[in-house]
Amino acid sequence: MTLSIMIDPGHGGSDPGARGYGLQEKDIVLEIALQTERLLQAYIVSIQLTRRDDVNVLIPTRTARANQMGADLYVSIHVNAGRGTGFESFVHPAASPRTVDIQWRIHREMGLFYASNGFVDRGRKTANFAVLRQTKMPAVLLENLFIDHPRDSAYLKDPLFRSEIAQMLALSIANTLQLPQRQPAWDPALEIERLRQTGLVVNLYHPNDTLLWGQYATVLNRVRNRPVFGSGWDPEREIGLLLEDGLLASPRLPAQPVRWGEFATVLNRLRQRWVEVPGWDPRAEIGLLISDGLLVTSRDPWATISWGEFATVLNRYLNI
Ligand SMILES: [Zn+2]
Incomplete structure (x- = not known):
């Protein structure tokens, strides 16, 4: 089940919050909230904000x-x-043990971050704030430094x-709730490009191009530093090297498609699995x-493998 979080940048609109040295609380907290939301998009979680603009949303509306x-x-x-000066956090005086635990975890990471920048950790506190009292779920309020210091x-x-505050906040929330990371969208063209940047692949391939034996043997021989000597590309010789070294049991034609x-x-023989x-x-x-995390879903052993798929699996193996 996907967890959901309400991020509440305080104040807004006609209510600027605290002010000092030309800064307004409402602007700083909105920016941090929007960045935190964006950073949490790397995780499987549903995020909402009580406000996304410079508007004054009443507290009962936010909590409702x-x-x-x-x-x-x-x-x-x-x-x-x-x-x-420094950082402190609040929960309601009647907060549940789970809420206190969440405060402890978020506070620990945020407090360390502020301390590493030379700021005082003012500690975990309780207060009868309306946002903490009116919310039915665990609620934590963070006071990030003093605008008038x-x-x-x-x-x-x-x-x-x-932006570092937002990064720490997003990370501490993700760690506290143990949010699973989202798999980045698969981009097979980029996978092939990454492989080209390493020099293991020289030519341009379309992700849907079928991987051929001559091509597969050549890339694998480059991976294992087994170069074919002589001028020009000799795919038959590349396949021959796989046979010689026991990675392949029977000959293949260079233009034959590789099956999964x-x-x-x-590949398993190459990586000694x-x-x-x-x-x-x-x-x-x-x-x-x-099982080794190189492939996500199963494939038909007799289906041919495309260049996009090949590049992705190889990049995972090579950690590229
Ligand atoms: Zn405030």
């Missing part, structure tokens, strides 16, 4: 939205004022530091690629 969406976590982002505000003025079962078998069954079991060979 979070309650309606059944959010699993409410994170209210603020900047402090009142002649102090010269050193704090100098840091808050720095866009790079504000054969592809997996030769052996299927624990007697005889040749192409399904088990493909299974070995899956």
Whole structure:
């Protein structure tokens, strides 16, 4: 089940929040909230914001939205004022043990981040704030430095530091809720391009081009530093080297398409991974690629392999 989070940048519109040294709390917290949302898109999680613009949304409206969406976590982002310095966090005095635990985890990472920049960790606190009282889910309010302190505000003025706050916040939320990472969208053309940048592949291929034996043998021989000597490309000789070194059991023609079962078998031999069954079991060979994280879903052993698929599996193996 996908978790959902309500991120609440405090104040907005006619309510600027705290002010100091030319800064307004409402602007800083909105920027941090939007960046945090963007960074959390790397994870499987549903994010909503109580405001996305410079508008004043009433507190009961903010908390009611979070309650309606059944959010699993409410994170209210603020900047402090009142002649102090440093970072502190709040939960409601009657917060559940789970909420206190979430505060502890988020606070620990944020507190370390601020401490590493020379700021005081003012500690984990409780307060009867409306956003903490009216929300039905675990709710944490963060006070990120003091806008009216010269050193704090100098840091808050720095866009790079504000973006570091967002990075730490996104990371601490992801770690606290143990959010699974989203798999990046598959881009087979980019996979082939990456392989070309390493020099293992020289020519241009379309992701849908079928991988041929002469091509496969050549790339594998480059991977294992087994160059064919002589002038020009000799795909028959490349296949011959695979035979000589025991990576391939019987000859193939250079223009023959490579099938998934054969592809997996030769690659497994190259990376010295052996299927624990007697005889040749192409399904088990493909299974070995899956169990080692080189392939995500199963393939028909007799289906031909495309250049896009080949490049992706090889990049995973080579960590490219
Ligand atoms: Zn505030």
